[in-house]
Amino acid sequence: MQDAASHQGPDLRAYLTGFVLAVILTAIPFGLVYFKALPIGPTVAVIVVAAVIQVLVHLRFFLHIGLKTTPGENLLVLLFAVLLLVIMVGGSVWIMFDLHYRMML
Secondary structure: HHHHHHHHOOOHHHHHHHHHHHHHHHHHHHHHHHHHHHHHHHHHHHHHHHHHHHHHHHHHHHHOOOOOOOOOHHHHHHHHHHHHHHHHHHHHHHHHHHHHHHHHH
């Protein structure tokens, strides 16, 4: 019975670590944009890298999904979600560039 009590799931330390990492990964891009510390190209690269790392932090610390311990069904659902996000973001960017091109004529 003691074994069940000792395995209560994720502890507060994991949540706090995830929260601190998420705040840092949010503050870095905001600071770079606000203070104009880098040119536009490197700033966009830092924002993209921070966003990808933040997605991984959320998956690991808040959703408790690890790639090594995740069953195949969960991994398949994650890959499908990534595909949907790529389609939505890619389509939105495509529409914005097309509208920009048409407005410049």
